[in-house]
Amino acid sequence: MNWLIDFFADPANWSGSNGIPIRLLEHLEFTLAALVVAALIAVPLGLLIGHTGRGALIVVVSANLARALPTLGLLVLIVLLLGTSTVLPVLIPLVLLAIPPILVNTYEGIRGVDHDLRDAAYGMGLRGNQVLLRVLVPVALPLILLGLRLAAIQIVATATVASYVSLGGLGRYIIDGLATKDFPSVVGGSVLVAAFALAMQAVFALAHRLSVSPGVSQRLKVR
Amino acid sequence: MITFDGVTKRYGDGTVAVDHLQLEMATGEITVLVGPSGCGKTTSLRMINRMIDASEGQILLDGVDVRTIDPPTLRRGIGYVIQQAGLFPHRTIVDNIATVPFLLGWNRKKARDRAMELLERVGLRPEMASRYPFQLSGGQQQRVGVARALAADPPVLLMDEPFSAVDPVVRTSLQEELLRLQSELNKTIVFVTHDIDEAITLGDRVAVLRVGGKLAQYAEPATLLSDPADDFVREFLGQDRGIRRLSFIDDSGLRLRSDLTVPVADEVTAVAATAAAVESPWLAVVDEENRPIGWVAAADLPAAGTLRDVRLLSHGTFVRGKDSLRTALDAALLSPSGCAIAVDGDGRVAGVATRESLDEAMALAASATFDPKDAADG
Numbered sequence: 001m002n003w004l005i006d007f008f009a010d011p012a013n014w015s016g017s018n019g020i021p022i023r024l025l026e027h028l029e030f031t032l033a034a035l036v037v038a039a040l041i042a043v044p045l046g047l048l049i050g051h052t053g054r055g056a057l058i059v060v061v062s063a064n065l066a067r068a069l070p071t072l073g074l075l076v077l078i079v080l081l082l083g084t085s086t087v088l089p090v091l092i093p094l095v096l097l098a099i100p101p102i103l104v105n106t107y108e109g110i111r112g113v114d115h116d117l118r119d120a121a122y123g124m125g126l127r128g129n130q131v132l133l134r135v136l137v138p139v140a141l142p143l144i145l146l147g148l149r150l151a152a153i154q155i156v157a158t159a160t161v162a163s164y165v166s167l168g169g170l171g172r173y174i175i176d177g178l179a180t181k182d183f184p185s186v187v188g189g190s191v192l193v194a195a196f197a198l199a200m201q202a203v204f205a206l207a208h209r210l211s212v213s214p215g216v217s218q219r220l221k222v223r
Numbered sequence: 224m225i226t227f228d229g230v231t232k233r234y235g236d237g238t239v240a241v242d243h244l245q246l247e248m249a250t251g252e253i254t255v256l257v258g259p260s261g262c263g264k265t266t267s268l269r270m271i272n273r274m275i276d277a278s279e280g281q282i283l284l285d286g287v288d289v290r291t292i293d294p295p296t297l298r299r300g301i302g303y304v305i306q307q308a309g310l311f312p313h314r315t316i317v318d319n320i321a322t323v324p325f326l327l328g329w330n331r332k333k334a335r336d337r338a339m340e341l342l343e344r345v346g347l348r349p350e351m352a353s354r355y356p357f358q359l360s361g362g363q364q365q366r367v368g369v370a371r372a373l374a375a376d377p378p379v380l381l382m383d384e385p386f387s388a389v390d391p392v393v394r395t396s397l398q399e400e401l402l403r404l405q406s407e408l409n410k411t412i413v414f415v416t417h418d419i420d421e422a423i424t425l426g427d428r429v430a431v432l433r434v435g436g437k438l439a440q441y442a443e444p445a446t447l448l449s450d451p452a453d454d455f456v457r458e459f460l461g462q463d464r465g466i467r468r469l470s471f472i473d474d475s476g477l478r479l480r481s482d483l484t485v486p487v488a489d490e491v492t493a494v495a496a497t498a499a500a501v502e503s504p505w506l507a508v509v510d511e512e513n514r515p516i517g518w519v520a521a522a523d524l525p526a527a528g529t530l531r532d533v534r535l536l537s538h539g540t541f542v543r544g545k546d547s548l549r550t551a552l553d554a555a556l557l558s559p560s561g562c563a564i565a566v567d568g569d570g571r572v573a574g575v576a577t578r579e580s581l582d583e584a585m586a587l588a589a590s591a592t593f594d595p596k597d598a599a600d601g
Contacts, residue, residue, distance in 0.1 A: 120309025123274060123381075124322050124371070125299035138313040213313035215355030 007173075007188030018172065020192065026168035027196060030159040034091055035152050038098030042151075043144065046106025050140075051132045059107045066100035071158050079165040090162040097158055098151035105147025109140030141212050149204040156197045160189075170196065224250050225271060225379065225411065229280035232266050232436070240266040241436035243280070248428075250285075250378075251409040255426035257416055259459070263436030264415045268381050271413060272301045284379065299323055302372030302380035302410070306388050308364040310356040316342065316367055317352035323375040334374075341370040346400055362393035369401070373408070382414045386421065398424055419460055423447070423467065431456050445471035469549035469588065474541065476584040477551060479565050479574025484509050487516060487531055491524045503577075505560035508535055513571040515540060518560045540564045543573040548584055551576055 007013060013020055049055045071093055079089040113136050121135045137144070163171030173189025176182070208217075227246040233239050241263040248254040256264040269275040270282055273294040282289045289297055310319050317338045318325075324334035342352055345366040356364055365385060372380055386394045398421065405412065416422055422429045423444040431439045431447070433455050440452035448468035451457040457464075484507045485494050498506055498521035508516045508530055517535025525533065539554030543565040554563035555576065563581065565573040576584075 114307075114309075116305060116307045116309040117311065119274070120303070120305055121311070123272060123298055123303035123305065123309075125295045125297075125326055127295045130326075135311055135313075139311075213355070215311075215315070215357060216313045218355075218357050 003184035003187045004191065007184040010184075013188070023168060023170050023172055024192070024196070027156070027159055027170045027193075030087065030090055030094065030162060030169055031152065031155045031200070033087070034094035034098055034155045034159070035148070037091065038095045038102055038151055038155075039148060041095070042099045042102035042147075043106050046103045046144075046147075047110060047132060047137065050107045050110025051128070051136065053111075056107070059103055062100045063104045066097065069096065071097055072161055072164070075161060075165060089165065090159070094155050094158060094162075098155050101150040101154065102144075102147040105143045105150070106140070109143030109147075110136050112143070113139050138213055139216055142208065142216065145204060145208050145212070149201065152200050152204065153197055156193065156200055160193050224248065224283075224285055225254075225413065226283040226286075227267070227280070228283065230267070230270065230277045230282055231279040232263065232270065232275065233278040239436060241270070241277075244436065244438055246430055246438065246441060248411065248413055250411045252427035253405060253412040253414055253425050255414045255416060255422040255429045256432060257419055257422040257426075257429055257459075258432035258439075259434060260417065261434045262432035264417075264432050265383055266436070267432070268383055268413055268415045271379075271381055272298045272303060274298075299326055299375065300377050300379070302375075302377045304365075304368045304372045304380070304382040304385045306384045308356070308361075308368035308385075310364055310367055310371070312356050314355075315352065316347075316354050316356070316359070319356065319367060320370045320374050322371055323377075327375055337374060338370070341373055342367075344373075344404065345370045360393075361389045362397060365389060365397060366400070369404070373404075373410075378411055380410045380412045382412060384415055384417070387416065387418065394421075401425065423470075431459060443471075465589075466549065466552075469552060469585070470547045472548040472584075472588045474543060474546060474548055474551055474565070474576075474584070476587045477548065477565075477576050478580040478583065479543070479576055480580070481574045483507055483562070483575040483577075484513075484515075484572055485519075485530065486511070488529055490529055491527060491533065494519065494530060495521060495524050505562060507538065507560075507562070507564050507572065507575055509572050515564045515566065515572050518558055518562075520559075536560070538564055540566045540570075541576075542566055542568065548588060552581060552585070555581055 016022070045058070049059060074093040074096070075090070078092050082089045110132075117135060117139065118131065121131045126134065159169050160171035160174060162169050163175040170189055170192045173185045173192065177185030177189060225248040227244045230241055230244040231239065232241040244263075244267060256267055258264050266275055270277050271284070271289065273289055276290070311322070317335055320338035320341055321334040324337055325331075329337070339349060339352060342349060347363060347366055347370075351359065351363070356367070359367065368385065386397045389397065402425065414425055426444055428441065429444055429447055430441045433439045440447060440456045442450070445468055447456070448460060448464045448471070451460055451464075482501045483503055483505070485497055487508050487510055494506060498504070504521050505518050506521065508519055510516055515538055517538050519530060519533055519535055523533070536559050537557060538560075539557030541551040541554045541563055545568070551563045551565075555561055555578065561578045563576045565576055567573045
C-alpha cells in the first residue's frame with residue numbers, strides 16, 4: 001500500500017516522457033490502433049463469412065491459431081525482424097491477437113440469428129445487403145461488441161509486454177521497475193494497467209447501451 | 224389470379240417436393256394448401272414469391288411469370304406471413320409494420336401513419352406501437368405479422384402456417400380476425416396449414432396435397448367433405464365429415480313453426496290449452512321482448528300460476544338466415560325438447576325448428592350431394 005502511495009505521490013511520475021499521462025497516452029495509442037486495425041479486418045470478414053456461410057474454415061483456423069500463438073515469442077521475433085524504430089513490431093502481434101475474438105464472435109453473431117428472421121427479411125423484399133445491415137447486424141450487435149471487448153482487454157493486457165522490447169506504454173513501469181527493483185513502480189504500473197482495462201470495459205458497456213436496440217437487449221420490462 | 228402451370232420442384236438429391244402441380248387460385252379468395260408434412264405445401268407457397276425457384280413449369284401472377292421479376296421487387300408486392308411471425312426484434316412494432324413501406328421509399332410520416340392504421344385494423348391498441356416484439360404475446364406478434372404483410376396494401380398475401388404456433392383459443396380468434404379482415408380487404412390469399420379443420424374454416428377453396436407434392440383434390444370445403452376424391456383425402460379429412468359438412472349448408476331448407484312459443488306471463492292453464500291445440504309436448508317460453516328463456520314441458524305444468532313459477536329447461540338458439548344447419552342441429556341437441564329456437568339478429572324469436580323439420584333439412588342436404596361410397600362406409 002505504501003508503495004502505491006510512494007508511486008502516485010511522486011511528482012516525477014506525473015511529468016516528462018516517463019510521466020503517467022504520457023505513458024497512459026502511449027498505451028491508449030497502441031490499444032486503439034491495434035483494435036481499430038483488427039476490427040477493420042475481422043468485422044467485415046466475420047459479417048461476410050457469417051452472411052454467406054462460405055469460408056467458415058477461416059474462422060475455425062483463426063480461433064485455434066489464437067490459442068496456440070505465444071504472444072511474447074511473436075513480439076520478440078517481429079522486433080528482431082523489423083527493429084524498434086516504428087510501432088509496427090508491437091502493432092502486428094497485437095492485431096493478430098485481436099482478430100480471432102472479433103472474427104469468431106462476429107461470425108457466430110450473424111450465424112446465430114434466427115432462421116425465421118432471415119426468412120421474414122428476405123420475404124419482405126429486403127436485398128441481401130439490406131438483410132445483413134438492417135436486420136442481421138443490429139440483432140447480432142451484442143455478440144459483435146462482445147468480440148471487440150474481449151479483443152480490447154486482450155490488447156490492453158498484452159500491450160504491457162510491448163515495453164519488454166523497449167517501447168512505451170504503462171508496461172514501462174513494470175518492466176523497468178522489475179529491472180531496477182523499484183517495487184513502487186511495479187505495483188503502480190500494475191494498478192494503472194488494471195484500471196485502464198476496467199475503463200475500457202466501461203466504455204464498451206456504454207457503447208452497448210447506446211447502440212444495441214432495447215428490443216434486442218430486452219432491457220425494458222415486459223408490460 | 225395465381226396460376227401454377229405444371230410446376231415441379233426437384234432438389235439436387237433427386238427428391239421431388241412438388242410434382243407437376245396444376246392449380247388456379249382465384250383473385251380475392253382464400254386458397255388453402257393442406258396436407259401432411261412432406262407434401263410440398265410450403266414449397267409451393269414459397270415458389271410464388273421466389274423464396275424457392277421452381278425446377279419446371281411456370282407460376283403466373285395475373286398472367287406474368289414470376290421468374291421474370293427480380294425477387295426483392297416481386298416480394299415487396301406480396302404480403303408474407305410466417306409461423307413464428309419473424310418480427311424484427313430490434314425494431315418497434317410500428318417500424319416492423321412499416322418495413323415494406325420504408326423499403327418502397329415512402330416518407331416516414333406516411334409509412335408510420337399507415338402502420339398505425341393497420342395496428343388498429345388487426346385489433347391491437349395504439350400504445351403497442353412503441354413496444355418491441357419481445358414485449359408482446361405470441362398471438363399479438365402474429366397479428367403484427369399480418370399487419371406488416373398488409374402494410375403496402377399488396378393484392379396477394381402468402382401465409383405459411385401463421386397460426387400453428389399459438390394456443391387453440393388464440394388460434395380461433397386469429398382465424399376469425401383473418402376472415403373479418405378478408406371480408407373488408409378481398410385479398411388473394413394463399414394459406415398453408417397442416418390442420419384440415421383450419422383449412423375448412425378459412426378456405427374458399429382447399430387444395431389437398433399428398434406426400435411427394437401431388438395434388439389429391441382441389442375443391443370447395445363443402446365438396447371436399449361430401450365428395451372426397453379418394454381414400455387419402457377421406458382419411459385426411461378425419462371423423463365426422465357428415466356433421467362438419469352441415470357447417471356449409473345454410474338454414475334456408477329448415478322450416479320453422481311459429482305456433483310453439485308462449486309468453487312467460489301466461490297462466491299455466493292457458494299454456495296447457497296451447498300445448499293441446501298445437502299438439503306439442505314442448506313449448507318455447509319467451510319474455511316480454513320476445514327473447515327465448517327456455518322450454519317447458521306440458522306434462523310438467525303445475526295446477527295453477529303463471530310460467531314464472533315454473534322451472535324452465537335449457538334451450539339452444541341459432542340465428543335465422545345466418546347460421547348453418549350445423550349450428551341449428553347443435554342448438555337442438557342442447558335442449559331436452561330436441562328442437563332449436565331460431566332468433567333474428569336482435570335475439571328475438573323467429574320461430575322453432577322441430578325435430579321433424581331438422582330431419583327434413585338434413586335429408587335434403589344429404590340427397591343434394593349423395594355419394595354412394597359414403598353410404599357404404601356407414
